[in-house]
Amino acid sequence: MELELRHLRLIVTVAEQGSVTRAAATLGLTQPALTAQLNRIDRTFGAAVFTRDQRGTRPTALGEFVLGRAKVLLPAMSALVDDARRIVSDREERTRSVRVGTASTAIGGLFVNLLVSRLDAEVTSVTLPDVDDVVEQLASRALDVALVGMCGNASPPAAGGVRWWRVSTDPVFVLVPDDHVLAARPVVTLAELADSAWLGVTGGGCFQRCFVTACARAGFTPGKVNEADRSACVDLVRAGHGVALVQPTFPDTPGVSVLPLAGAPLQWAHHVGWHEVGAPLPVDGMVDSAVRAHAEAVSRSSPRFLGWVGPQRHNHGAMTSG
Missing domain, CATH: 3.40.190.10 (Periplasmic binding protein-like II)
Known part of the structure; x- marks a missing residue:
């Protein structure tokens, strides 16, 4: 017979109850069935786990050793099962709900609207005070995807697992x-x-x-x-x-x-970001949504912007890593 977790639980219950009769009742077994299982466990170990006398059922030296290990293994296995279920639950929740963050951008609403139309999931959005907050939440996976605006001379701060794509660079x-x-x-x-x-x-x-x-x-x-x-x-x-x-x-x-300011002395850039683990869309889908959001904003903007920027209004960059 191979020893299983159920056998360890049985040993722990017998030791806690101090009686085969009481342990059988606790486990929902008959006393003969429990005694038969204890005998099989003894044969597996090659020695008795419990000794029985008029004072009840007490663990032997081998039994004490087995109990010590069982009290470590059983909680560890329980924690393993709980953690595995939590991961599955988180993955299912992530599938049902996509969390979008924005900061310092005038096109965040358009971006969120496009994601809503492309994702078979509930999309929730939050506007954060600055880009650093967005990066922190992407890194911790509190956010699934983000769109931020910042000085055209800068790039979003690096963070483990976070990827960025420069969507556009426009004159201020x-x-x-x-x-x-x-x-x-x-x-x-x-x-x-x-x-x-x-x-x-x-x-x-x-x-x-x-x-x-x-x-x-x-x-x-x-x-x-x-x-x-x-x-x-x-x-x-x-x-x-x-x-x-x-x-x-x-x-x-x-x-x-x-x-427009002559010579475009100041620039503003938009970046779309996500965590490389569990991104809600393929990379090209997230980038395309951000590019389309910017294009829609351009179409609604002042005619002077269209005239000034012309065909170069979408200046896309490369992906960066954190």
């Missing part, structure tokens, strides 16, 4: 009120905006440093920079409280004008 434009002296111009220079108050320069990574550097190359140091979200930027610019740097896919909005 400037938002001015319609009654601004430069509003009718087809293109403006940073130097012409030297005396402006700046709004919304909140890009993560090196973007603010790149902005200050671009201003220095244009011959001036920018004044106070006020952080503001997209909606606040529009209201403040419309009211004449400053100008704002915006992603070029910013749509036409009453009261404000989106202007």
Whole structure:
């Protein structure tokens, strides 16, 4: 007879009960059936596991050794089964639900909509404060896929198992009120905006440093920079409280004008990322969804963006690893 886990459980129960009769009742066996199994176990080991006398059933020296090992093996096997079931459950849950993260991008909603149309799963999305948060959650697999925007001179931080694809690199434009002296111009220079108050320069990574550097190359140091979200930027610019740097896919909005900056001194890039283990779509499917999201945003954007960027508006990069 080969020893099995059920035999170890039987030995542990007999030792805990201190009686073959009580152990048989606990195990749902008859006493003769339990005694027969104990005899087979003894023959397998070549010696008795228990000794029986008027005080009850007690383990022998061999029995104590077997009990010590059984009390290690049984919990370990139970944990193995629980962990295996959890992995299966997680995989099934991952199939049913795809978690999408976005940060610093104006095309996140379009990207999520495209994933919803392509995946036979529930898609949930979350907007995170910055790219570092997204990378951390991709690495831990709290997110399945992500779309982020950041300075065109930078790449997302490296993290184990995380892969990135640069979707597009676009010039950054400037938002001015319609009654601004430069509003009718087809293109403006940073130097012409030297005396402006700046709004919304909140890009993560090196973007603010790149902005200050671009201003220095244009011959001036920018004044106070006020952080503001997209909606606040529009209201403040419309009211004449400053100008704002915006992603070029910013749509036409009453009261404000989106202007290209000569020489494209600042750029903004979009990256789609995923964890190499358990990606919700093939790589080309995720990249294609991000590219299509960007293309749709371009089609809705200011005509000046289409005229400025022209056929090169999709500048795709290579995949990077973490």
